[in-house]
Amino acid sequence: MTEGVAVGFALSVLRAATPLVFCALGVLLAERAGVLNIGVEGMMLAAALTAVLTAVLTGNAWLGVAAACVVGASCGLALGGLTVLLPADQVVSGVAFNIAAQGLTSFIYKVTVVRGVQLIAPATLISLAGPDSHPGFWGSLSPLAYGAFVLAIAVQVFLFRTGPGLLWRSLGESARASHASGVNVRRARMVALVVSGLLCGLGGASLTLAWVRSFTDSITMGRGFIALAAVYFGRWHPLLAVLSCLLFGAGEALAFRAQALGTGLNPFYYLMLPYVLTIVAVTLMGRAVGPKEAGRPYLGR
Amino acid sequence: METRRRALLTAGLTVLASVIALWACAAFAGASFSTVVSTMIHEALGRRTALLATCGEFAAIAFCGLAVLIPYRAGFFNIGAQGQLEVGGLAAVAVALRLGNNPWLAVPAALLASCLAGMAAAVPPLLLKLKRGANEVTTSIMMNFTCVMLVYAIITGPLKDPAAFYGATRAIPQASRLPTLPPGGPHLGFWLALVLIAVLWVILGRTVFGTRLRAVGSNRRAAVLAGINVSAVTVTAVLMGAAMAGLTGGVQLLGLTFRVAENWTKGWGFTGIPVALLGGGPIGVLIVSAIFAVLETGSRGMQALTGVPAAVVYLLQGIPVLVYLALRSAGLRTKKPGPGESSAASGLGEAG
Numbered sequence: 001m002t003e004g005v006a007v008g009f010a011l012s013v014l015r016a017a018t019p020l021v022f023c024a025l026g027v028l029l030a031e032r033a034g035v036l037n038i039g040v041e042g043m044m045l046a047a048a049l050t051a052v053l054t055a056v057l058t059g060n061a062w063l064g065v066a067a068a069c070v071v072g073a074s075c076g077l078a079l080g081g082l083t084v085l086l087p088a089d090q091v092v093s094g095v096a097f098n099i100a101a102q103g104l105t106s107f108i109y110k111v112t113v114v115r116g117v118q119l120i121a122p123a124t125l126i127s128l129a130g131p132d133s134h135p136g137f138w139g140s141l142s143p144l145a146y147g148a149f150v151l152a153i154a155v156q157v158f159l160f161r162t163g164p165g166l167l168w169r170s171l172g173e174s175a176r177a178s179h180a181s182g183v184n185v186r187r188a189r190m191v192a193l194v195v196s197g198l199l200c201g202l203g204g205a206s207l208t209l210a211w212v213r214s215f216t217d218s219i220t221m222g223r224g225f226i227a228l229a230a231v232y233f234g235r236w237h238p239l240l241a242v243l244s245c246l247l248f249g250a251g252e253a254l255a256f257r258a259q260a261l262g263t264g265l266n267p268f269y270y271l272m273l274p275y276v277l278t279i280v281a282v283t284l285m286g287r288a289v290g291p292k293e294a295g296r297p298y299l300g301r
Numbered sequence: 302m303e304t305r306r307r308a309l310l311t312a313g314l315t316v317l318a319s320v321i322a323l324w325a326c327a328a329f330a331g332a333s334f335s336t337v338v339s340t341m342i343h344e345a346l347g348r349r350t351a352l353l354a355t356c357g358e359f360a361a362i363a364f365c366g367l368a369v370l371i372p373y374r375a376g377f378f379n380i381g382a383q384g385q386l387e388v389g390g391l392a393a394v395a396v397a398l399r400l401g402n403n404p405w406l407a408v409p410a411a412l413l414a415s416c417l418a419g420m421a422a423a424v425p426p427l428l429l430k431l432k433r434g435a436n437e438v439t440t441s442i443m444m445n446f447t448c449v450m451l452v453y454a455i456i457t458g459p460l461k462d463p464a465a466f467y468g469a470t471r472a473i474p475q476a477s478r479l480p481t482l483p484p485g486g487p488h489l490g491f492w493l494a495l496v497l498i499a500v501l502w503v504i505l506g507r508t509v510f511g512t513r514l515r516a517v518g519s520n521r522r523a524a525v526l527a528g529i530n531v532s533a534v535t536v537t538a539v540l541m542g543a544a545m546a547g548l549t550g551g552v553q554l555l556g557l558t559f560r561v562a563e564n565w566t567k568g569w570g571f572t573g574i575p576v577a578l579l580g581g582g583p584i585g586v587l588i589v590s591a592i593f594a595v596l597e598t599g600s601r602g603m604q605a606l607t608g609v610p611a612a613v614v615y616l617l618q619g620i621p622v623l624v625y626l627a628l629r630s631a632g633l634r635t636k637k638p639g640p641g642e643s644s645a646a647s648g649l650g651e652a653g
Contacts, residue, residue, distance in 0.1 A: 295436070
C-alpha cells in the first residue's frame, strides 16, 4: 500500500467508526445503569433525519447537530418512560420503537422529497479544515470525530475514576443496593436513558452530517446494532468499545475496497466479520462480564 | 371476568391508537382519512390479483408470527427470524435448482431444506443461551446480519446467475414452484399457514407439551421443580419456531419470487415480533397477520393513489405494540407483582 492509500483507508475507518463510537457510548452508559437500549437503531435513524432536515432548512450544520441531540434525548425520554417508569419489557419496547422509528423517518423523508426539498446538507462538518483547502490527515477529520474520541475518554474517566461514575455503575450491578444507598433508581435510570439517547443522536448526526451528507430510507443499515455489538465485544469498557468500533469500521472500509485490494474474497465476508466476531466473543466470555442487572426492570420504590 | 374486560380494553385502546396514527399520517401527507382507508382496503382485497398478493403476504407474516410466538412461550425471544428466513429461502432455492424437474420430490425436499436451514441458523444463539447463559437477543441480532451477508456472498458468488448484472440466483424450474389451490388461487403456502396455525392451536393449547412450554416460559424455576426437562422444552420450541421462519423463506421463494436476489425479502422476520406479541396465541396470530397483510398490500396501492407513503405500515406495526406494552405493564403494576412475577414480566432475563 502506498502512503496515500493508507491515509485514505485510515480516514475512511475513522469516518465509519465515528457514528458507531457515539452510539456505543450511549448504549454502554445505559447498560451500565441497568437499562438495555435496543432502540439505539431507531434513535440513530430519527436523529440522522432530523440532523439533515434541520441543516438543510437552516443552512447551518451545527444547528442540525443540536436538533439531532434534542430528538435523540427525547427518544431516550420516551423509551425510558416505557422501560423504566412503567416498566415494560426493555427488549420488546426497543424492537417496537425501532419499527416505529423506521416507519416515521421513512414517512417524513418521502413526504419531504415529494415536496421538493433537496436533502443535501452543508459540508461544514465533513472536515476540520473546511471543504476547499487541502488539509493534512488531521485536518481531514470531522470535528465530530474528534468529539467522539474525546468523549470516549471522558466516559471512561467518569465511570471508573469518579464518585458519580461509581454510583452509575452500581445501578447496573444492583439496583436494590443503589436504592439502599439513597439513589432514586428510576430517576437515575431515566437520566441514563436521556444521556444515552442524546449520544445516539450525535451518532445519527455524525452519520448524515459528517459523512454521507444526505438521508435515504434506513440509512443506518443496522449500525445501531453494530454499536451494540461493539459494547459487548468491548466488555462494557468505553475504550475497549471504541477499539471494537474501529475494528468494525475497518471491516466496513475493507469491504468497500475489497475489489481494489484484489484479495478475491467476496466483500460480503468482510461485512460479515463484525457480527461473527461478536458471536465468537460472546462464546468465549459468556455472561460473566456484563452489568448484572441490565435488562431487569426495577420494581421497587 | 376482570382480566377479560381488561384484555378487551387493551385491545380497543391499541386499535384506537393505530387509527389515530393513521389519521395523523394522512393529515400530514394531505390526504383525507376515509379515502386512505377505503383505498387501502380496496387495493388489498378489491381485485383478484390484490387478493392473491394479500394471501401470499398473509402466509409470510403468519409463519413469522409463529416463529416468534412458539419460542416466546418458552421464554426465548426469537429476534433472529429474519436471518432464519433468509438462509431458509436460499436453501430451498438451492435444492429446487438441483432437484429441478420432479415436483413430487423437489417441492417437499426444498421446503424441508428451508426448515432445516432455519433451524441451523437458530442453533448458535440457542446453544450460547443454554451453555453460556448468553442473552439470545444479542446473539440473534448478530446472526441476522451474519445470515444476510452469507446469503449475499453466496448469491454474488457460487450460486450467482451468470446472466444477472446484480446478485441473484437463477430462477427455479417451473416444476418446483408451489402449486396454486384451487388452480389460479393462492399458492400452497397460504393453506399450509392455515393448517399450521390450526395444528399449533392444538399443540399449544391442548397437549402436555403446550402446558410444559407455558410452565417453562412463565416460571423456569418452578418448571424445574415440577420435573420438566427445561432445556429440552426450550430447544424444541426454538427449533420449531426457527423451522417456521425458514419455511417463510421457502414458501415465499417457491410460491412467489422464484429466485433469491439482493433485497428479495421484506422484514417479515421483524414483523413477526408485533404479530406474536399482539396475537398472543395461534388464533391471535391468524387475526393480526390478516390485518397486517391487508395493511401491507393495501399500502402500496394507497401510496400510488393518495400520495401517502407506504411507510405508514411500519408505524402501524410499531405504535400498537408500544401502546399495548404500555397498557399491559401499567396493568401489571396496578396488580402489584411479587418477586416471582417480576422476572416473568421481563421474561427475557439478563444481559449477555
